[in-house]
Amino acid sequence: MIRLTAITRVFRMGDQEVRALNGIDLDIASGEYVSIMGPSGSGKSTLLNVIGLLDQPNSGRYELDGSDVTDLSETERARVRREKIGFVFQSFHLVPRLTAAENIELPLMLEGIAPAERTARVDAALDAFDLKDRAHHRPAELSGGQRQRVAIARATILRPTALLADEPTGNLDHRIGTEVMELLEGLHHAGTTLIVVTHDRELGARAHRHIAMRDGEIVADEK
Amino acid sequence: MNLRDTLTLSLQTVVSYRTRSLLIVLAMALGVAAVVVLTALGDGARRYVVGQFSSLGTNLVFVLPGRAETSGGFPGAALGQTPRDLTLEDARFIAHLPQVKRMAPLNVGVAELTSGGRLREVTVLGSTSELLPIRHMKLSQGSFLAHGSERSAQIVLGSTLAHEFFPDGEPVGQRIRLGDSRFLVSGVLAPQGESMGFNSDEIVIIPIDYAQELFNTNTLFRILVEARSRTDIEPAKAAIAHALKLRHDGEEDVTVITQDAILATFDRILRALTLGVAGIAAISLAVAGILVMNVMLVAVAQRTSEIGLLKALGAPAADIRRLFFAEALWLSLAGGAIGYALGNLSAWGIRLAYPTLPAWPPHWASLAGVATAILTGIIASLLPAARAARLDPVLALSGK
Numbered sequence: 001m002i003r004l005t006a007i008t009r010v011f012r013m014g015d016q017e018v019r020a021l022n023g024i025d026l027d028i029a030s031g032e033y034v035s036i037m038g039p040s041g042s043g044k045s046t047l048l049n050v051i052g053l054l055d056q057p058n059s060g061r062y063e064l065d066g067s068d069v070t071d072l073s074e075t076e077r078a079r080v081r082r083e084k085i086g087f088v089f090q091s092f093h094l095v096p097r098l099t100a101a102e103n104i105e106l107p108l109m110l111e112g113i114a115p116a117e118r119t120a121r122v123d124a125a126l127d128a129f130d131l132k133d134r135a136h137h138r139p140a141e142l143s144g145g146q147r148q149r150v151a152i153a154r155a156t157i158l159r160p161t162a163l164l165a166d167e168p169t170g171n172l173d174h175r176i177g178t179e180v181m182e183l184l185e186g187l188h189h190a191g192t193t194l195i196v197v198t199h200d201r202e203l204g205a206r207a208h209r210h211i212a213m214r215d216g217e218i219v220a221d222e223k
Numbered sequence: 224m225n226l227r228d229t230l231t232l233s234l235q236t237v238v239s240y241r242t243r244s245l246l247i248v249l250a251m252a253l254g255v256a257a258v259v260v261l262t263a264l265g266d267g268a269r270r271y272v273v274g275q276f277s278s279l280g281t282n283l284v285f286v287l288p289g290r291a292e293t294s295g296g297f298p299g300a301a302l303g304q305t306p307r308d309l310t311l312e313d314a315r316f317i318a319h320l321p322q323v324k325r326m327a328p329l330n331v332g333v334a335e336l337t338s339g340g341r342l343r344e345v346t347v348l349g350s351t352s353e354l355l356p357i358r359h360m361k362l363s364q365g366s367f368l369a370h371g372s373e374r375s376a377q378i379v380l381g382s383t384l385a386h387e388f389f390p391d392g393e394p395v396g397q398r399i400r401l402g403d404s405r406f407l408v409s410g411v412l413a414p415q416g417e418s419m420g421f422n423s424d425e426i427v428i429i430p431i432d433y434a435q436e437l438f439n440t441n442t443l444f445r446i447l448v449e450a451r452s453r454t455d456i457e458p459a460k461a462a463i464a465h466a467l468k469l470r471h472d473g474e475e476d477v478t479v480i481t482q483d484a485i486l487a488t489f490d491r492i493l494r495a496l497t498l499g500v501a502g503i504a505a506i507s508l509a510v511a512g513i514l515v516m517n518v519m520l521v522a523v524a525q526r527t528s529e530i531g532l533l534k535a536l537g538a539p540a541a542d543i544r545r546l547f548f549a550e551a552l553w554l555s556l557a558g559g560a561i562g563y564a565l566g567n568l569s570a571w572g573i574r575l576a577y578p579t580l581p582a583w584p585p586h587w588a589s590l591a592g593v594a595t596a597i598l599t600g601i602i603a604s605l606l607p608a609a610r611a612a613r614l615d616p617v618l619a620l621s622g623k
Contacts, residue, residue, distance in 0.1 A: 054535060054616045075539045082537020093532040093620065097239040109228045110538050154536070 001030040001161065001193060002051060007060035009046050009216075020046040021057065022216035028209075030161065033185070033194045035207035043216040044197045045166055051195065052085050052164045053077045065161065082110055086155030086163045086192075088184070090170035092147045094139040100150045101126060101135040107158045125153040129183070145176040152183060162193040169203060181206060224542045233549035237557075240522075244554060247511075247518055251558020251596050252565055254508035258592030259566025259584045261504045263573065265497030267582035272489050274581070276482070280357050282324075282453055283482035284460050286317070286446035286467070307476045308442035311431065313467055320466060322450055322459035327354040329445040330434040336427060338388050338399040345384060346426045347401065349434020357449045360423070365395035365410030368430055376433060378406035383424040385411040401427065402437050456481050501588055505595055511558070512599030515551055519607035523547065523614075530611050531619030540612035547608035548601070555600025559593040566592070 009021040020043045028034055036044045049055035050062065053069060056077075062070045069080055094103050101122050108118040126132050129149045139147055148168065155163060165184060169177030181203060188194040198204050212220035224232075237244045288309035314328040330349035335342060352370040354360070360367075364385075368377050378399060385394045385408075394408045406429060415423045435441055450459040464479045471477070523530070533543055566584060573582040 049617050052535070054620070075541070078534065078537050078539040080537075081535065085537075087535045089620070093528065093535075095529055095532070097235060106533075107536050109232070110224050110533070110536055110542065112225050112228075 001065055002026070002028040003063040004050070005061040005063075007047075007050060007057045007062065009043075009050060009055065009057050019216045021050065024060070024216075024218060026211070026218065026221075028193065028195065031188075031191055031193055033188045033208045034196070034211060035204035035209070036195065036197045036211045036213060037199060037201070037204040038213035038219075039199065042213040044213050046216075047213065048164050048166055048195065048197045051162070052087060053081050054087075082107065082158065084161050086158070086160035088148070088152055088155050088163065088165040088168045090167035092139070092144075092151045092171070094147055094150060094154075096139050099136045099138055100131055100142065100146075103139070103150055104153045104157055107154060111158060121157060125157050129153045143176075144172050145179060148172060148176075148180050149183065152180070152187075156187060156192070160192070162195065163187060165194070165196045167198055167200075168196065169198075169200070177203070224538065224545070229542070229545050229549050230553075233546050234553055236546075236550055237553045243518060243522075244557075247515055247554045248558045248561060250511040250514050251508070251555055251600065252562035254504065254511045255559050255562025255592040255596050256566035256569060257504035257507050258501055258595070259563060259589050260569045260573070261500040262497050262588035262592075263566070263570035263582040263584035264580075265493065265500050266585045266588070267573075267580045269490060269493035269497060270581045270583075271579065272493060273486060276486050276489060278359060280359050280447070280449065280482065282450040282456050283357070284448040284450060284456060284463065285480045285482070285485075286313075286448060286463060287478040287480070288442065288444075289476060289478065307471050307474065309446065309467075309477060310442060311435070313470060314443060314446045316466060316470060317446060317448060317463055320459065320462045322455040322462050324449045324451045325353045325357060326449070327351050327357050327447045328431050328443045329354070329447060330431060330438060330440070331444050332434065332438040334402040334437055336384065336388070336399065336401050338397070341388050343384070343387070345381075345401075347434060347437065348426055348428045349431040349437070350428060351431055354428065354447070357447050360415070361413040362410045363413040364393075365408070367410050368428065369409070375430070376404060376406045377409040377430060379410045379412060379428040380408060381412050381422075381424040381426045382414040383422075384427065401429065404433065404437070406433075456483060497585070497588075501591070504592070508592070508595050508599055511596070512603040515554060515600050516603035516606060519547060519551055519604050520610070522550070523607050523611045526611075527614065527619050528622040530614050531616050531621070534614070534616035535620060544608040544612040547611050548604050551600045551604030551608075552597070555597045558600070559596035562596065563589060563593050 004024050004026040007021050007024040008019065011018045011020055024047065036047060038044045046055060050057055057070070060070070061068065064080065064084065069077070072080065095106070104125050105118055105122050108121060126135050129152065131146065131149055131153065134142055134146055139150070142150065163184065168184065169180055172180060184194055184196070185206070196203070196207060204210060209223045210220070211218055286309065311328055314326060317323060318326040327350045332347050333344055334347050336345045350368070352368045355367040363382060367379055369375065378401060380388070380394060388394065388399065389397060394411055397408050398405050399408055412423060448459065448463065450456045460479050460481055464475065464477070467477045468475050530543055566589070570582050570584050573580065
């Protein structure tokens with residue numbers, strides 16, 4: 001499903017070039033559960049951003065679901081992100097002015113789905129993520145675990161093929177973090193491709209495939 | 224994202240940043256209100272002056288002694304030298320021109336009015352019976368100067384003077400002294416109040432011959448001429464000028480102005496004045512526009528990570544641009560609407576406080592004020608919206 005060939009991403013820091021990704025070749029099949037681990041600055045987040053089409057590689061080729069997405073325009077990449085990718089962030093990234101339900105509704109709004117259907121789908125999501133009684137609370141009134149559940153509900157409301165999580169438990173305590181991971185794994189069992197970036201060994205070990213990165217290169221890839 | 228969602232979402236944003244939004248709306252509203260109020264004042268002044276001037280009479284042509292360098296100006300401009308005086312004979316000659324319906328010669332001066340121990344300096348108009356219809360004056364009692372009786376010592380009193388000199392009696396038929404002569408009160412003018420800075424309630428009118436005697440002169444101050452019809456105004460003007468030139472040995476030493484020309488001049492000047500104050504008020508709208516731009520730029524900086532999130536959720540640049548655009552639109556719409564209401568309310572207050580001033584904001588000004596507010600709001604949001612749309616999603620998400 002995801003095929004990266006010789007992907008390179010170079011950042012310029014003053015007069016220095018930093019190779020965040022240095023010739024990455026990677027195949028991830030549909031329905032896989034992959035963890036990407038490595039020290040900070042190893043390029044794991046950049047890799048996730050490239051997979052999620054948030055970032056564009058300087059060279060190399062990226063195929064998603066059988067089509068070349070390397071050179072898509074910004075508008076087309078936005079559409080692919082909307083339809084195929086769900087992001088879960090360490091800091092949740094909820095819109096503070098909007099209630100839990102409205103945050104979950106955002107992707108449906110961007111997709112241009114009719115209000116009646118939106119309400120039905122948001123209600124179903126609130127049910128599924130056990131947020132029914134928090135629907136009309138703003139993020140500030142929610143606990144960390146609830147916030148991440150809202151974020152996950154939002155990321156999956158359009159049923160993306162791939163769910164990309166960047167340190168999803170980084171801001172949560174161990175118990176809540178485990179709950180969130182179980183929730184993500186449940187989505188994986190339902191068929192979603194799950195890619196988790198973490199530097200937490202225990203968390204990384206839960207995945208079925210472990211990719212280790214260092215200095216912009218994949219140094220280990222074990223199933 | 225469709226239009227309705229864009230508008231709803233941006234309205235939600237506007238409402239949630241309450242203080243910020245209120246301040247911008249206030250700035251916009253004050254700008255629009257300033258345009259509405261100032262143009263109401265300007266246009267009110269124009270209507271007032273034009274109305275006052277129209278009330279002087281219809282199809283009027285004024286003849287002034289002397290040739291002002293610039294013709295067509297305000298009568299007061301004719302303070303130049305007078306090579307040859309305008310005389311009563313000139314006036315009588317004009318009266319026979321075919322385009323002239325009627326004519327009233329005019330002399331103006333100040334004299335002492337005394338009766339029963341009361342004494343006062345008053346403005347004296349010397350004229351003929353024709354003055355009443357030409358100037359659209361009305362009487363409350365008695366009769367005006369009798370026709371063809373310039374030699375009888377009659378006097379018509381302004382209403383204030385009639386009250387002051389005869390507080391409890393019938394003024395008509397009474398005798399009153401003006402200067403050194405005694406006059407018989409034939410009538411009292413109806414109260415008219417101030418007109419063109421001239422209070423006709425505090426004047427007296429006497430026959431022209433007595434006035435010339437009183438002021439020891441044989442010249443005229445003005446000749447008021449009423450043309451037969453609107454289309455006769457210009458021919459009458461030409462005929463008068465021609466006739467007087469002939470009478471004055473071929474020298475063009477009088478100024479003939481039509482009421483329309485003066486009216487048009489006033490109208491033009493006051494319209495320009497209104498436009499001028501509207502322009503000054505519009506500057507405050509431009510300032511409000513810059514304020515909107517500044518606040519929107521701050522909003523983009525504040526909401527960088529949110530913009531990154533929207534991009535991660537798959538919002539195309541156009542959606543983000545439209546969201547900020549809509550936000551500015553809401554702010555300026557609210558500002559425009561509130562300003563319009565505020566301006567009209569103030570204009571209403573002005574009309575209430577000064578009933579003689581018809582301070583109605585002209586429609587074009589209200590419309591232009593609101594439109595300028597919305598337009599500046601939209602223009603001011605272009606740069607911030609474009610900046611938001613251009614943000615790199617990865618950097619934006621990390622809040623950079």
